[in-house]
Amino acid sequence: MTASFVSSRYANAPGSPIRELKRFSERPGMISFAGGYPDPKLMDAEGLQASLAQLQAEEFAKALEYGGTEGDLSLRVELALLSNERHLDARPEDVLVLSGSQQGIDLLARTLLNPGDAVLVEAPTYPAALSAFRFAGATVHQIPMDQEGLDVAVLEFALATYRPKVLYTVPTFGNPTGLTLAANRRRAVVELAVRYQCLVIEDDPYGELYFDKPPPAPIHAARNAVEGADEVLIYLASLSKTMAPGLRIGWMLGPPAIRRACVLAKQVDDMHASTLTQTAAARYLKSGAFQRHLPILRESYRDRAMTLFGALQVQFGNRIEMPEPQGGMFMWGRAPGVSAQEWLAAAIEHGVMFVPGSAFFAEDADPAFFRLSFATQDVTGIQEGAARLARSMRQLKLR
Numbered sequence: 001m002t003a004s005f006v007s008s009r010y011a012n013a014p015g016s017p018i019r020e021l022k023r024f025s026e027r028p029g030m031i032s033f034a035g036g037y038p039d040p041k042l043m044d045a046e047g048l049q050a051s052l053a054q055l056q057a058e059e060f061a062k063a064l065e066y067g068g069t070e071g072d073l074s075l076r077v078e079l080a081l082l083s084n085e086r087h088l089d090a091r092p093e094d095v096l097v098l099s100g101s102q103q104g105i106d107l108l109a110r111t112l113l114n115p116g117d118a119v120l121v122e123a124p125t126y127p128a129a130l131s132a133f134r135f136a137g138a139t140v141h142q143i144p145m146d147q148e149g150l151d152v153a154v155l156e157f158a159l160a161t162y163r164p165k166v167l168y169t170v171p172t173f174g175n176p177t178g179l180t181l182a183a184n185r186r187r188a189v190v191e192l193a194v195r196y197q198c199l200v201i202e203d204d205p206y207g208e209l210y211f212d213k214p215p216p217a218p219i220h221a222a223r224n225a226v227e228g229a230d231e232v233l234i235y236l237a238s239l240s241k242t243m244a245p246g247l248r249i250g251w252m253l254g255p256p257a258i259r260r261a262c263v264l265a266k267q268v269d270d271m272h273a274s275t276l277t278q279t280a281a282a283r284y285l286k287s288g289a290f291q292r293h294l295p296i297l298r299e300s301y302r303d304r305a306m307t308l309f310g311a312l313q314v315q316f317g318n319r320i321e322m323p324e325p326q327g328g329m330f331m332w333g334r335a336p337g338v339s340a341q342e343w344l345a346a347a348i349e350h351g352v353m354f355v356p357g358s359a360f361f362a363e364d365a366d367p368a369f370f371r372l373s374f375a376t377q378d379v380t381g382i383q384e385g386a387a388r389l390a391r392s393m394r395q396l397k398l399r
């Protein structure tokens with residue numbers, strides 16, 4: 001059997017539950033609240049196209065060559081500027097360009113972790129990060145959250161008990177909860193990380209997508225404010241949710257020795273992010289079009305989020321528990337007494353999808369949790385989708 005050639009790490013590993021749901025989302029008429037996939041209609045395709053079209057023949061030819069592993073300098077300049085708007089005090093040479101922030105998670109898992117090392121993550125967390133840490137042989141422990149993010153007291157207990165090498169967190173409009181870590185807790189996380197010498201991987205693809213009020217500064221902003229913090233804080237960001245995911249561009253800031261290890265891993269991985277998309281992104285950022293487009297995105301996602309939140313309140317009343325979203329792409333709910341897995345099966349028959357919450361936990365969890373993304377559907381689709389969700393839940397109760 002050829003399957004026996006597959007290494008033990010990959011042989012019995014589950015695939016990404018969200019990516020595997022994608023085939024249902026391709027059914028005609030399906031309304032998907034499942035993936036955190038930005039709506040292509042909200043991407044500034046024209047602006048991006050223009051930034052490539054304006055390249056002179058010579059510049060275009062340059063964008064077809066191999067590039068340096070750390071990334072194209074003109075893009076690193078723009079990403080440093082973007083980082084500094086988030087109070088991160090980065091220089092171009094501090095930026096490692098990634099083929100999507102997903103690659104950053106994987107490079108860090110591969111370069112930092114030895115088999116058996118402990119990693120802390122939020123409960124619930126981003127499943128592809130869970131997989132990356134597990135492929136690296138790490139033991140993953142989950143820290144509970146409340147409405148203000150990670151529970152800092154449990155975090156301290158876990159730091160003292162497991163002596164983890166890494167804490168992975170999505171502290172701003174997180175995936176899957178949409179919740180944001182409160183500013184005072186951000187400070188506490190940094191102090192604990194320094195005290196227990198635990199690296200913090202802060203994954204921040206959603207921070208720009210706030211609806212009304214900007215979120216607190218990233219955890220990474222405390223790098224120069226707390227002694228020793230610069231040695232333990234790592235920051236990952238992405239253009240996927242705000243520009244276009246198909247560009248596959250993300251970036252990393254962090255201690256030079258760690259970035260260097262990631263460069264070595266990247267040299268044998270993809271060598272460098274696509275020069276063509278780096279050139280397009282750099283041009284687009286430099287033109288100012290990105291900053292002009294962001295408010296449109298924020299407003300569109302706010303409209304969608306409020307439409308979905310409102311429609312669910314009308315359809316379900318207090319049969320589901322769900323905090324009001326403040327930004328990002330996700331709403332995290334709980335339907336007491338319902339198995340979200342069974343509900344999903346009924347929902348698919350009704351032409352609507354979401355992700356059952358179990359996908360986001362490292363261990364067994366309350367089956368009543370579910371995640372909805374309001375990013376992909378327009379307002380009309382969202383209203384119809386919410387009605388289908390209600391119908392499928394009624395059918396479930398009759399079984």
Ligand code: PMP
Pocket residue numbers: 036099100101102103126170175203205237238239240245248249250
């Ligand atoms: N981190 C989180 C929390 C995400 O939700 C995603 C995308 N779903 C990623 C990383 C990966 O994003 P990308 O590789 O497209 O930058």
